[in-house]
Amino acid sequence: MKLTSAVLLGLATLSCGAAAAAAPSPLLVIHGGAGVERKDFSAEEERAARAALTEALRKGHEALMAGKPALDAVTAAITVLEDDPTFNAGRGAVFTHDGKNELDSSLMDGATLRAGAVAGVHTVKNPILLARAVMEHSPHVMMVGEGAEMFAAEQKIEQVDPSYFRTEKRWQQLQRALKEEVAGQPHADLETAKHFGTVGAVALDREGRLAAGTSTGGMTNKRYGRVGDSPIIGAGTYANAQCAVSGTGWGEYYIRLAVAHEICARCSTCRRPRRRPGRKSSSSACRSSVEMVAPSCCPQMGRRRLRSIPKACIAAGSEWMACRMSPSLRTKSLRCPANDRYAAAVRNIFIECEDFC
Ligand code: GLY
Numbered sequence: 001m002k003l004t005s006a007v008l009l010g011l012a013t014l015s016c017g018a019a020a021a022a023a024p025s026p027l028l029v030i031h032g033g034a035g036v037e038r039k040d041f042s043a044e045e046e047r048a049a050r051a052a053l054t055e056a057l058r059k060g061h062e063a064l065m066a067g068k069p070a071l072d073a074v075t076a077a078i079t080v081l082e083d084d085p086t087f088n089a090g091r092g093a094v095f096t097h098d099g100k101n102e103l104d105s106s107l108m109d110g111a112t113l114r115a116g117a118v119a120g121v122h123t124v125k126n127p128i129l130l131a132r133a134v135m136e137h138s139p140h141v142m143m144v145g146e147g148a149e150m151f152a153a154e155q156k157i158e159q160v161d162p163s164y165f166r167t168e169k170r171w172q173q174l175q176r177a178l179k180e181e182v183a184g185q186p187h188a189d190l191e192t193a194k195h196f197g198t199v200g201a202v203a204l205d206r207e208g209r210l211a212a213g214t215s216t217g218g219m220t221n222k223r224y225g226r227v228g229d230s231p232i233i234g235a236g237t238y239a240n241a242q243c244a245v246s247g248t249g250w251g252e253y254y255i256r257l258a259v260a261h262e263i264c265a266r267c268s269t270c271r272r273p274r275r276r277p278g279r280k281s282s283s284s285a286c287r288s289s290v291e292m293v294a295p296s297c298c299p300q301m302g303r304r305r306l307r308s309i310p311k312a313c314i315a316a317g318s319e320w321m322a323c324r325m326s327p328s329l330r331t332k333s334l335r336c337p338a339n340d341r342y343a344a345a346v347r348n349i350f351i352e353c354e355d356f357c
Pocket of ligand 1: 139198219
């Protein structure tokens with residue numbers, strides 16, 4: 001059993017390829033969101049974050065060791081992180097422009113391709129549990145807003161007063177963001193730039209089934225009704241028989257590139273062990289799956305013919321992500337829009353995968 005936490009770093013948490021092994025060793029990977037760094041925490045906050053991450057791993061681990069499906073491990077781990085005010089999910093979610101907490105979540109069962117998602121809910125204590133109920137007890141994949149909350153009531157999913165989600169730290173982040181916006185300097189203050197912090201988990205169970213789940217409050221100062229990548233199957237969450245992904249970062253970019261599905265599609269096409277010149281192990285090849293997302297949209301980039309990046313690709317917003325993900329492709333002729341904070345998150349990509357991709 002491998003337990004790994006991407007702690008506060010991950011861009012995308014991914015597990016791929018393990019389903020082909022004869023008797024897979026259960027695997028659980030969690031993340032507590034990109035854009036949150038250790039130096040941002042006081043010693044006490046770091047202790048609290050570590051305790052919550054450890055508890056999330058413990059709960060997920062218990063499920064896997066009891067022979068339960070990967071889906072149970074993902075749900076258990078994410079529920080713990082939603083309950084902890086440290087993370088931008090459930091209690092502790094960031095605030096919208098108009099001072100509300102609007103929560104998004106999804107999960108996917110790689111073995112059956114069943115999926116459930118909810119977006120824009122205000123009263124559901126654990127949105128991941130509602131996403132699971134959508135998957136298991138409705139014919140639908142996604143429910144939003146009031147309808148999702150009516151469904152929560154029907155399903156007896158715990159609902160709370162919206163004030164439950166409020167934390168002073170997140171409220172102050174919103175106040176700073178609003179002031180900066182009025183001054184025309186969005187995110188001038190590093191504190192308010194901490195609008196990430198989504199949580200997620202991917203798991204592999206003893207039967208070789210993979211699952212992925214993600215939960216978030218979105219981004220500080222997001223406009224009412226904005227939905228990010230986390231509840232969108234294929235963007236922030238995806239799982240199939242070979243691959244499971246939970247993303248964290250700036251959702252609009254994940255949506256434009258359908259990042260989670262794209263990574264899985266790439267994983268599924270490299271099912272044999274292979275080595276690349278200069279790479280030490282086959283798992284290194286798998287690690288580059290995320291980088292491969294970029295050339296998939298811009299094939300010319302893969303061949304380093306940077307001047308011929310297709311216009312459609314740039315329009316899709318992928319140029320920015322592509323060059324951040326593939327720094328070796330950067331030249332004077334391809335300038336990445338500046339966003340060093342996001343670049344830092346990308347550098348901290350955390351991927352765990354088995355050895356045959
Ligand atoms: N990745 C979370 C969001 O953008 O909402």
